[in-house]
Amino acid sequence: MNQQCDIVVKYFASLKEKLGRSEDYFTLTRSMTVSDVWAHVNPEIAPPEQLKVAVNLDYVSWDWVVKPGDEVAFFPPVTGG
Amino acid sequence: MISIVQEAFNPWDVMQAYQQQMAVRVRRKLGATSVFVGSMRDFNQDDQVDRMVLEYYPGMTEKQLGMIAAQANEQWSLIDSLIMHRVGEVFPTDVLVLVAVWAEHRADAFEACRFLMEALKAQAPFWKKECVTGQQARWVAENTEGYKRH
Numbered sequence: 001m002n003q004q005c006d007i008v009v010k011y012f013a014s015l016k017e018k019l020g021r022s023e024d025y026f027t028l029t030r031s032m033t034v035s036d037v038w039a040h041v042n043p044e045i046a047p048p049e050q051l052k053v054a055v056n057l058d059y060v061s062w063d064w065v066v067k068p069g070d071e072v073a074f075f076p077p078v079t080g081g
Numbered sequence: 082m083i084s085i086v087q088e089a090f091n092p093w094d095v096m097q098a099y100q101q102q103m104a105v106r107v108r109r110k111l112g113a114t115s116v117f118v119g120s121m122r123d124f125n126q127d128d129q130v131d132r133m134v135l136e137y138y139p140g141m142t143e144k145q146l147g148m149i150a151a152q153a154n155e156q157w158s159l160i161d162s163l164i165m166h167r168v169g170e171v172f173p174t175d176v177l178v179l180v181a182v183w184a185e186h187r188a189d190a191f192e193a194c195r196f197l198m199e200a201l202k203a204q205a206p207f208w209k210k211e212c213v214t215g216q217q218a219r220w221v222a223e224n225t226e227g228y229k230r231h
Binding site: 010012013014017050054057058059073075076077078079080081 | 119135136137138140141144145166177178198201202203204205206207208209210220221222223224
């Protein structure tokens with residue numbers, strides 16, 4: 001299957017400020033884990049320690065495989081309450 | 082009920098209004114209400130904090146809070162629960178979070194309220210940025226441990 005679909009990548013809080021943007025978009029052309037997604041949109045930057053990742057609003061591990069149309073989010077440890 | 086709000090709120094007014102809208106037959110079964118209210122301090126790590134900005138992840142935050150509430154419902158016998166969390170710009174003494182649990186018996190109410198609050202702190206995507214007197218604004222790195230270690 002060579003269906004071209006957009007992936008949206010979101011960043012929050014200190015990570016958003018560090019990267020200087022809140023979102024990235026790209027077209028999925030091969031099978032990718034969320035770890036691959038990070039490397040694709042931030043090729044020069046190693047993911048900060050303790051960085052969290054979510055796909056479609058749920059926490060996932062770094063080896064989770066994304067699908068066309070997924071929303072991937074990276075963010076630092078949460079500090080609510 | 083899960084609620085994320087931009088404006089300041091009085092947790093006691095919210096509690097009273099929420100309980101009032103419950104059906105009388107439900108209210109007659111309430112034997113225990115447990116409440117946690119978290120407010121903004123004017124200090125952190127020995128610094129004077131003048132204000133904070135609370136960011137969240139619209140969609141995911143509500144979903145995670147909903148999952149936490151569902152877990153509490155599975156684990157304890159509850160009549161209802163309420164989680165209200167403030168976002169945006171906040172100032173010392175402002176209420177940041179309200180967690181309330183209604184049950185027939187106190188054990189369920191106490192334990193579920195603690196669980197909801199600790200799970201919120203660990204899982205719900207909110208982030209605090211502190212504006213400290215005489216310094217650049219800084220992001221809070223992580224939450225403190227909720228349960229005391231013995």
